[in-house]
Amino acid sequence: MVSQVEPSQSLTLRGPSSVVPRSSRHRRHGRSHAGGTSFVPQNEFPVFSHTGDVEILVKAGSHTNRYLLHKIILSQCSGFFEASTSQEWSQSAGGGGELARLGEDSGSESARRSEVKKKWRYELDPGADQNDIPMLVKKEGSHSLFGSNDGPPPVRNKPPSSNPSFFRSVANLSLSAPTHAPAPLSHEDQDLLNDYDNLFRIFYNYPPTLDPIDIAIAYVQCKSLLTLADLYDALAVVGPRIDHHLLQFQSRLWKQIAKYPSSYLRIGYLSQSKTIFQEALIHVVGAWPVGERHIRHQLPDTVLDIIEDKVEDLSDLVGKIEGRLFRLTLLTPRGERVGPQNSYIDWLAVSLFRQWLAEATSPPPTPPAPRSRSGNGHHTRNNTVQVPNTNTTIQQYSPLPAPSDISTNAPNPNLGRVFRIIGSLPSTYLPHEECKRFLKLSPDIYSRESLKKFEKRLDELKGLAREIVRPLMRCSLLGSGEGVNYLVCTKVGERDFPWSE
Numbered sequence: 001m002v003s004q005v006e007p008s009q010s011l012t013l014r015g016p017s018s019v020v021p022r023s024s025r026h027r028r029h030g031r032s033h034a035g036g037t038s039f040v041p042q043n044e045f046p047v048f049s050h051t052g053d054v055e056i057l058v059k060a061g062s063h064t065n066r067y068l069l070h071k072i073i074l075s076q077c078s079g080f081f082e083a084s085t086s087q088e089w090s091q092s093a094g095g096g097g098e099l100a101r102l103g104e105d106s107g108s109e110s111a112r113r114s115e116v117k118k119k120w121r122y123e124l125d126p127g128a129d130q131n132d133i134p135m136l137v138k139k140e141g142s143h144s145l146f147g148s149n150d151g152p153p154p155v156r157n158k159p160p161s162s163n164p165s166f167f168r169s170v171a172n173l174s175l176s177a178p179t180h181a182p183a184p185l186s187h188e189d190q191d192l193l194n195d196y197d198n199l200f201r202i203f204y205n206y207p208p209t210l211d212p213i214d215i216a217i218a219y220v221q222c223k224s225l226l227t228l229a230d231l232y233d234a235l236a237v238v239g240p241r242i243d244h245h246l247l248q249f250q251s252r253l254w255k256q257i258a259k260y261p262s263s264y265l266r267i268g269y270l271s272q273s274k275t276i277f278q279e280a281l282i283h284v285v286g287a288w289p290v291g292e293r294h295i296r297h298q299l300p301d302t303v304l305d306i307i308e309d310k311v312e313d314l315s316d317l318v319g320k321i322e323g324r325l326f327r328l329t330l331l332t333p334r335g336e337r338v339g340p341q342n343s344y345i346d347w348l349a350v351s352l353f354r355q356w357l358a359e360a361t362s363p364p365p366t367p368p369a370p371r372s373r374s375g376n377g378h379h380t381r382n383n384t385v386q387v388p389n390t391n392t393t394i395q396q397y398s399p400l401p402a403p404s405d406i407s408t409n410a411p412n413p414n415l416g417r418v419f420r421i422i423g424s425l426p427s428t429y430l431p432h433e434e435c436k437r438f439l440k441l442s443p444d445i446y447s448r449e450s451l452k453k454f455e456k457r458l459d460e461l462k463g464l465a466r467e468i469v470r471p472l473m474r475c476s477l478l479g480s481g482e483g484v485n486y487l488v489c490t491k492v493g494e495r496d497f498p499w500s501e
Contacts, residue, residue: 054120058196060189077203079233195228226270239271254479262291278492285310286486302498349458360418416486423473426462
């Protein structure tokens with residue numbers, strides 16, 4: 001919002017009382033001889049002409065936004081303004097700044113009690129090069145709030161006498177003065193002006209101008225505004241506004257967080273949004289170490305410590321459940337564990353399940369190095385290490401893809417998909433055709449009756465496995481969690497928010 005420098009007082013013209021009747025004066029109150037309404041100084045956001053004591057000029061390209069605001073409000077909302085307008089700052093800067101006298105009409109009561117008040121002026125410094133971040137810089141002793149003079153304009157005891165020819169000349173001059181359209185703003189300059197305007201609007205409890213429809217645009221605007229608020233130590237005031245605006249998107253917000261969890265984790269951290277931070281943290285922990293590099297560069301170590309603690313907890317839980325799955329077995333009617341001696345078909349069902357689980361949760365084995373023939377006719381091993389192809393299938397009985405080769409400090413993200421399959425219906429994996437093909441490997445025992453018994457016992461085993469993985473199937477997200485292959489069961493408590501410490 002651009003405002004121009006305004007005169008400190010309006011010019012009111014009065015005609016002789018014998019010429020202008022009382023009723024006519026009453027009807028024409030507030031109108032000038034020039035034919036328009038008399039000028040009333042603005043005293044509302046963004047220019048508080050009567051009470052403002054901090055002038056801020058934000059220039060971007062050919063446009064300049066002017067604000068005349070209050071020190072007390074700026075200091076309450078921003079640590080930057082609280083420090084830069086303090087007495088300690090002024091003394092360390094080597095001067096007390098300018099003193100400007102407030103005064104309107106000398107006949108008014110406020111003018112008779114003219115109070116000397118401290119004034120501050122800030123201008124946006126673009127920096128020496130493009131890599132510098134534009135920053136408001138305090139100007140000492142250069143310009144006053146009223147223009148280029150060192151003090152306020154002179155105060156007259158009475159308005160000047162009427163001069164119709166003078167006003168006609170001024171009116172004709174204003175009509176004939178050439179107007180030059182300002183150069184169009186670039187997107188970067190317009191965004192900069194919008195960010196500062198939104199910042200000061202929030203300070204004065206006005207809603208920021210953010211996109212209410214397109215969440216992708218709203219994310220960019222919120223991210224830029226939070227970065228600016230962080231620069232001026234105003235996150236405590238700006239953060240709740242960002243939180244309120246983004247949460248209005250509801251289901252669309254949850255989908256965006258699932259796509260870009262590390263980016264929204266930073267948004268949640270800066271805005272101190274428990275909802276956004278928790279949602280993004282669950283995704284980040286489940287997919288870890290995906291996005292680790294971005295998080296290490298964008299967030300402080302306190303957030304990284306929280307992530308690593310949650311990853312370790314999840315890894316411990318996965319290890320315990322995985323161990324229980326591999327120890328899972330069936331019992332005979334006598335309560336004994338099945339084996340090849342007491343129940344061969346049941347033991348085959350357990351063996352098939354364990355084989356499937358091992359191959360589904362393990363990376364493919366490294367193929368042996370090829371042999372090469374030496375000069376003396378003997379075969380020698382090639383010392384070149386063969387990197388396994390992680391895109392090949394990893395088991396004979398299931399179409400699961402091979403897990404990626406990732407850090408051993410985090411649970412394999414592919415395990416999330418494996419456990420989801422185990423936690424679903426029994427027919428999801430190791431179906432009838434796979435069981436039939438497996439049992440046919442032993443022709444001497446294969447029959448319809450043996451296949452039916454084999455599948456029944458395997459379904460019992462799948463049911464037990466389903467109960468074991470139930471803790472990992474819990475979804476702690478506000479969204480549905482559909483379409484993700486990693487685990488989203490991480491619990492986030494009050495102590496897991498870094499700003500609560």
